[in-house]
Amino acid sequence: MKKMQSRSELARSSNKVAKAIALLSGGLDSTLAAALVRSLGIEVIGLHIHILFDTDQKRSQHVAKAAEDAGIKVRTADLSKEHLEVVRHPRYGYGAGMNPCIDCRIFMLRAAKKVMEEEGAQFVITGEVLGQRPMSQHLRALTRIAKESELEDRLLRPLSANLLSEALPVKKGWIRCENLLALQGRGRQEQIKLATRLGIEGYRQSAGGCLLVEKVYAARLRDAFSHIGKDAMEEQDFLLLRYGRHFRLSDRAKVIVGRNERENEILEGFVTGRVMIEPIDTVGPLTLVEGESSPEEVILAACLAARYCDHYGEAPLMMRVIRSGEESMVAAIPLTPDDPRISSWRIDGARR
Template identity: 40%
Template structure:
């Protein structure tokens, strides 16, 4: 037998393999189960971004590690950090309802899955996408754009909606049975819940609240950070966006005010050398960070007034505020800011 014939025979006997983009939510869980049921070997790729961490309780992160273990499949985690922020600064395909760059984001995910597919000699990619479930990225046009621009035409199978989409290479080659695929579309979860019951999923997770970047209030903070940063925000800047009340004091300075003790501790953990930390000296109140450059005495006084505004300090007299500047403790006596003045600065 020639080497070429031997290789062909080996390929013929090879178990088909798929790479799943696994979020840990119900849809991707079901998609993997449908493919495992076809006798396909499956490995998973999970994507983490600065806006979505596993089990964070926000955005699209779910119990992805636990789900992979329950499915009995290998899991590779890919983290997008600075490259994601650069894409977010100016996404090729624009934003959705907030600061969500859905099409560009999916392209990054597809490329990560493609890289793992090629590395592991897998045959195709599967996702839990449902046609028309997400307005920007899960329609026929968007799905075509994403596949075309990532070089994955015919290589992405969406088991839940497969019957509403053109046959993929895996279906044409008989690796999976198209008649066993789903015909789900739209935002209703009725059919997914029925599938979950069939697969014995005892407590299917609730529908995700959506990407954190679609949240209107959070989107305003992200937009403000992008507009007032020469290059891109740091990961530390992004983590700070997730806590506290935010105030734009000048084009280069912002103040973040903790809302409770837990947030105060997070803010303390995020303090950088150039930050000024403010707290009411004699009253219970928030931990605050003044971040930016070229802090003037006027801006520092304004920040101190806002810190007192959210403390237990009397609102009609001056009180002292502790400042930590470059490791040195200082004090400043100011009157608390008024409600209208404070609200006008809030992001």
């Protein structure tokens, strides 16, 4: 392979005829791909797509900062509602968690294609690297994603371009293939070298997938799909799976217990349509009961909630219960931490 050109050589060899949309996730690879193409004299506009499952709720800000540092203007599209349909019914199934990565990439690239057309751009850039992720970055998946997004050769993956079929910007001579890379696998050394060469600093190593990959979130989502129903689940139901400890008492009743003050405040926003339980005379969590729970299950939930309150011994704790706007009091005997029911109820994906 020919030696790569220096940054100034790259700029001199540019033709400034083309414009591209770069899909930015906030990780190093997508930032690098966009910066590399920009360094070749192509006008690059960043596109960040917000979905409900970002692990970092400030991701949009990180993306904007990383792109700004690389001299790239960013558009943000909130497609969180539309993306839920991909999660509910993925054509190509789920990965190790509940991550429908192939469908998700097709969805995002279709959105990027629309922006490409709106902006009068000629192609789309991603930071995908051949063989880096097991589900969506092997050759067959990359080919399928390019085809089904209808971008075909208008999709350029600069970091692995020389291992993939020739993309339009190379065919047209807007970019020379010796200025693109042939990276493969999970290693990061080449990306770090390229970041140094392009003057990219303070980057985050990886955008790290999304919540759907995580074991605990995936277990909660599977449980919710089977008890609430995929199509019946609303945005709020997906959001609530982020917070608290989740316990399934029965097919009818699930209990969510706040883990700290911040989560207790957040859970207050999910009270509508659920039973709320909170301690009266002591410090403890806000607890929600979801589903058509029986009165006995609400008492059991209060005893579970009491286990996480500040208390000494086994004396009952007075708990306030609000159900459909009606308030009552329950004297709840705290479950002991070693009560085996607690771990059997917990929805966390652990094998038991």
